[in-house]
Amino acid sequence: MTGQIGLSQRQKAAVIVRVLLDDKEMGGLDQLDSDSQTLLAQEMVGMEVIDLQTRDAVITEFCDRLESVGVTFPGNLDGTLALLGKRLSDVSSDRLRQRAAITGQADPWPRLCILPHDALIKLANSESVELVALMMSKLPVEAASAVFVALPRDRARVVAQAMSMTSGVTPPALKRVGLVLLQAAETQPKPAIAIPAADRMGAILNFATADLRDDVLGMLDERDAEFAAGVRKAIFIFAHIPTRLEPRDVPRLTREVDQATLVRALAAPQEADSAAADFILSNLSQRMAETLREAREALGNPRPKDIEDSMTEVVAAIRRLEETNQLILKLPQDDA
Structure with a gap:
């Protein structure tokens, strides 16, 4: 059996989660980010039996720490925006998401996917063919179609050929590409009237x-x-x-x-x-x-x-x- 003294903080967290799993009304772990879920599962894989005294001690420590907490914050942008809700203007929410995406703190692709077609077409004509091919692979079909048909015929052919090489891209590389494209989009001149005449x-x-x-x-x-x-x-x-x-x-x-x-x-x-x-x-x-x-x-x-x-x-x-x-x-x- 594993003694209490030998438990790390992650192992103690695993004990608490294991106890809570017996409660059918327990919420899912999907509120944790993927890295935290992975670490938690890895700790549980390496654990076998915890004695009753150790379990109770871990639960007592956990409850004591909960009682000492005065206030908590979400610790991420989505949680913060959900907490503030309608108290924060749409403009401020959008600005925060934009800043997080540009600085690499959030996934840039959701913002890229909602850019106006004109902005996407400018990116497709100015960025490297490899980046454009990845962008076309990530955009919604309607937006990708609108961008593709707007390309000069020669460039459209090259982009189509480059898309055959997008299947092996890794998630980190895809995020970096999205960040480059989003930063490029932000440097484009912004018209005073957003809707084309x-x-x-x-x-x-x-x-x-x-x-x-x-x-x-x-x-x-x-x-x-x-x-x-x-x-x-x-x-x-x-x-x-x-x-x-x-x-x-x-x-x-x-x-x-x-x-x-x-x-x-x-x-x-x-x-x-x-x-x-x-x-x-x-x-x-x-x-x-x-x-x-x-x-x-x-x-x-x-x-x-x-x-x-x-x-x-x-x-x-x-x-x-x-x-x-x-x-x-x-x-x-x-x-x-």
Whole structure:
């Protein structure tokens, strides 16, 4: 048997954990970091039998130390932010996470993965091919796709080839790469207005009437074709639903929109809008689709403004679902 005097602090911790494991209501050890979990398990592997007197002495020492504690702190960023909760502003929380990632105190990849596509594209064009290949391997598929298609064709080929060599990278090396990329991203000039002008104009035109939208786009085509192309890519209207919305997300959309609004939108007479209506109906259950068709027929001839307002509400619902990560819109086609 192992005597009390021979126990190290880690072994005493192992004894306490072993005693607590008999309690079915004990919380998991997942609150410990991986290094602490590993050390604890290693200590337990090397221990066999602890006598009753030693066990009681360790428990008494543990309880005495608990009673002498006045206040505790989480000891890490995530725990501290959880403790402060809403008392800390979102700006301050984000700044703390950013500082921790840049200094190597936290995993840099979560911050890299939420960078705007424009920032990621700049990194992909300026950093070494090997680093870019690792970045593409870690980014969410949607972001990686947006970055990849924006690369010059020659560079895209080289990056694709380099991705074949990413499987052997170690976690420490991957963290160092993420740190280098994040530090590079932080040195990029920050625009005073975060949302690109074309995206903002596109978002505004999403809710404009069709004649106003066409008039503005026509003017932009004449005066600034490049800006107009960017605005067109940012626009998402009812007619784009078949090419941008996944069929599996249609039922979710119909639950988000009031049925009367949806029926009016499905009554759109224009060819492109009618195709979008057919797409929605074809991706619903037969019973639901038939109910909506009957309601559309009973509607008669609604006013064009009511139809357009309803289509706008459907588009707004899709945007809400996208913003809350309940669906992901497909990238617009180049010729859209």
